[in-house]
Amino acid sequence: MADVTTDFFQALASGGPHPELENAKGTLRFDLRETGKRTVRWLVALENGTLTVSRRNAKADCIVRVDKAVFDRVASGEQNGMAAFLRGAMEVEGDQALLLPLQRLFPAPPRST
Amino acid sequence: MSDGLVQILDGNTFVVSDSRGDIEASSTDPTGLFSFDTRFLSTWILTVNGERLNPLSVDDLQYFETRFFLVPGMGTVYVDAKLSVIRERAVGDGFHEELTILNHDEEPVELTVRMEAASDFADLFEVKDALEKKGRYSTRAEKGQLLLGYERDTYRRLTTISASAPAKVDEKGLTFSVGIEPHGEWTTDLDVVTAAGASGRYVRPKYGRGQKGARPNMGRSLERWLQDAPRLESDSDSLKATYRRSLVDLAALRFSPPVAGRGTSLPAAGLPWFMTMFGRDSIFTSLQALPFTPELAATTLLALGDWQGSRVDDFRDEDPGRILHEMRYGELTAFEERPHSPYYGAADATPLYVILLDEYERWSGDRQLVRKFERKARAALNWIDEYADLQGNGYISYQRRNEQTGLENQCWKDSWDSISYRDGRIPGFPRATCELQGYAYDAKRRGARLAREIWNDSAYADQLERQAADLKRRFNRDFWVEDGQYFALALDHEGKQVDALSSNNGHLLWSGIVDKSKAKAIAGHLLGPRLFSGWGVRTLAEGEGRYNPIGYHVGTVWPFDTSFIAWGLRRYGFKQEAAVLAAGILDAAEVFEGRLPEAFGGYERGVTKYPVQYPTACSPQAWSTGAPLLLVRTMLGLEPIGDHLVVDPALPESVGLLALLDIPGRWGRVDAFARGRSQLEEPARRARMRHRLA
Numbered sequence: 001m002a003d004v005t006t007d008f009f010q011a012l013a014s015g016g017p018h019p020e021l022e023n024a025k026g027t028l029r030f031d032l033r034e035t036g037k038r039t040v041r042w043l044v045a046l047e048n049g050t051l052t053v054s055r056r057n058a059k060a061d062c063i064v065r066v067d068k069a070v071f072d073r074v075a076s077g078e079q080n081g082m083a084a085f086l087r088g089a090m091e092v093e094g095d096q097a098l099l100l101p102l103q104r105l106f107p108a109p110p111r112s113t
Numbered sequence: 114m115s116d117g118l119v120q121i122l123d124g125n126t127f128v129v130s131d132s133r134g135d136i137e138a139s140s141t142d143p144t145g146l147f148s149f150d151t152r153f154l155s156t157w158i159l160t161v162n163g164e165r166l167n168p169l170s171v172d173d174l175q176y177f178e179t180r181f182f183l184v185p186g187m188g189t190v191y192v193d194a195k196l197s198v199i200r201e202r203a204v205g206d207g208f209h210e211e212l213t214i215l216n217h218d219e220e221p222v223e224l225t226v227r228m229e230a231a232s233d234f235a236d237l238f239e240v241k242d243a244l245e246k247k248g249r250y251s252t253r254a255e256k257g258q259l260l261l262g263y264e265r266d267t268y269r270r271l272t273t274i275s276a277s278a279p280a281k282v283d284e285k286g287l288t289f290s291v292g293i294e295p296h297g298e299w300t301t302d303l304d305v306v307t308a309a310g311a312s313g314r315y316v317r318p319k320y321g322r323g324q325k326g327a328r329p330n331m332g333r334s335l336e337r338w339l340q341d342a343p344r345l346e347s348d349s350d351s352l353k354a355t356y357r358r359s360l361v362d363l364a365a366l367r368f369s370p371p372v373a374g375r376g377t378s379l380p381a382a383g384l385p386w387f388m389t390m391f392g393r394d395s396i397f398t399s400l401q402a403l404p405f406t407p408e409l410a411a412t413t414l415l416a417l418g419d420w421q422g423s424r425v426d427d428f429r430d431e432d433p434g435r436i437l438h439e440m441r442y443g444e445l446t447a448f449e450e451r452p453h454s455p456y457y458g459a460a461d462a463t464p465l466y467v468i469l470l471d472e473y474e475r476w477s478g479d480r481q482l483v484r485k486f487e488r489k490a491r492a493a494l495n496w497i498d499e500y501a502d503l504q505g506n507g508y509i510s511y512q513r514r515n516e517q518t519g520l521e522n523q524c525w526k527d528s529w530d531s532i533s534y535r536d537g538r539i540p541g542f543p544r545a546t547c548e549l550q551g552y553a554y555d556a557k558r559r560g561a562r563l564a565r566e567i568w569n570d571s572a573y574a575d576q577l578e579r580q581a582a583d584l585k586r587r588f589n590r591d592f593w594v595e596d597g598q599y600f601a602l603a604l605d606h607e608g609k610q611v612d613a614l615s616s617n618n619g620h621l622l623w624s625g626i627v628d629k630s631k632a633k634a635i636a637g638h639l640l641g642p643r644l645f646s647g648w649g650v651r652t653l654a655e656g657e658g659r660y661n662p663i664g665y666h667v668g669t670v671w672p673f674d675t676s677f678i679a680w681g682l683r684r685y686g687f688k689q690e691a692a693v694l695a696a697g698i699l700d701a702a703e704v705f706e707g708r709l710p711e712a713f714g715g716y717e718r719g720v721t722k723y724p725v726q727y728p729t730a731c732s733p734q735a736w737s738t739g740a741p742l743l744l745v746r747t748m749l750g751l752e753p754i755g756d757h758l759v760v761d762p763a764l765p766e767s768v769g770l771l772a773l774l775d776i777p778g779r780w781g782r783v784d785a786f787a788r789g790r791s792q793l794e795e796p797a798r799r800a801r802m803r804h805r806l807a
Binding site for chain 1: 265266267268269309419420423424425426427428429431442443444446447448449454455485488492
């Protein structure tokens, strides 16, 4: 079954370097809660514009806790990441500044020209 | 802001109350405790034995603290002047209030002291536009605290009110039963703490009840800020006072954007509506303040760079490389009913970003930051050609893609009627306003310097310089209004001239896009009777169809605008003309006690004798606060050349002596001195003259 969130992280993993993120360094962990299921975790390490993506449950500089349903919408561009943060749907712990470079990789809303 | 309102602020948290210290907000006025664009307290009313209090005086101690002296009873006859009430309030993560009641009588007194409290949790946009709320309110009195809450989905906001003295807490406030001995006093601390957070998990407030010492010492921070800035010496007391006021207000407007959170700050735009990050305002203010507080520029470059556009998003008018217009944190933004998360609808912020990066390096010598930001600067320069040339004619144009809540005019004159032909007609879209082309020219020239000297890419530098030269040539042909001898305000959707005469011509001088042969005519207009009011340069010239001396962008004088025009005049060698503009704005500043509003009326100086403040103007406002700073720079003729600071002063008649000591930059710290032509004149006579004018 197609899963937009899995696709998003897999695209990050295989998408090659992101030179526009060259100034960011650190690790982010996304804890995605699924109703009635366990939490799915994605770990993203940023260094020199290279993203290393894994499913490891490790300590991170920045932890993002969010319902998977919400993140699916962010990963598909239907929901804006910053707006989700402001409405409390996405909780961020630790070094919030790390989320900034990554939010640049969230896609635009589908209808945009 | 209306008269009689008292405001204190810290970053984007601020309190606006009446002169008693009370808050009685209606749904449409900006009184209350605001934080991150949300009102956390809309009612805060003190009574003693059921009666409201009467103000004797208000002391603004600092921008973040104030003290109210009150007595019971209303009206001119005091019902009981044997009591004094003092409220001392400091803002910071909500606010802290120390309430003291003094009994001056020889008898003991028994009092019922009551503080009413409530919150409507309005988004600042709702206050501005009078909109209805969609979420649920809650009120709880527990454990000696009053908790006011608001919730809509996962969006939660909470105000917690507590007191140090024993209080009876109910859902509408706190009641104290107080007995005071003869000549005794009673006191309590009141803490109002704001919090935001997700479902059931509130973010813990940093400074809770009784943790006064844990608060950052804002007094110390202000002192350090003032000490780090250059010292200004002058025979003009008014100039000295304005300079100090500007530095203090700039400190007050410092703002650390959340998420960017590096413990650094950039200038927010202005109180009360604009205590947030604005691309254009933050950049202009950072440019004005560069010789004084260069760290603002560095933070502005970092924060705006972090948010540089990365995709095409019509709702936010975002493009790759574009610099944001405005960031908001309130409920309407959170629910995407407004596009400010952030919104990118500005056509000038992106070239201005490159200009600031270059100007910052010229002053600071911080090559490392320029290297680190190479990619962002290139993306910004690329935006100009790739995304901003909407008409394919080689000029930056704008037309919003978000037609519901986006901005129509994406230049600094952003009100609906700001761009017009001589006869008052309004052009269609897209619009290519003239100053945007000047900024694009300057950004390319400065980008070329950075490419050559720091990025080691001379091919790119050559390319940018060729493009700039071509743009300049075309601009001087296509925008020049032959029968008026000035540049058109814009080109319209058909590429025809929008031919009104406006202050934008001054920004063109600042950008350097004006052919030398045309500069004299432009300077003549800027200092001429149609544009120059005697205080400053009108946004639109007298005699144009839409000219209105109290029209927001069609006749008022904006101190920030005039300060950049003075810089532009200096750039083309018009030293005395720049000094005349500096004198006008600084004289106006004296009337406003050093704090220039964002705009004032364009009335002829000789007619009104004093500058008339625009009715709903923001004050303090960042780029008005920065205007006197930039004018000090232009009067002294400060210009970094290589590793040196060149000083080439031209003072107005009203200033005999001006010295700026310890100017920070790549040279370390240096001093600049200037003596005016009128220095031997009797100082008392000049003071009298100014008084007559005021």
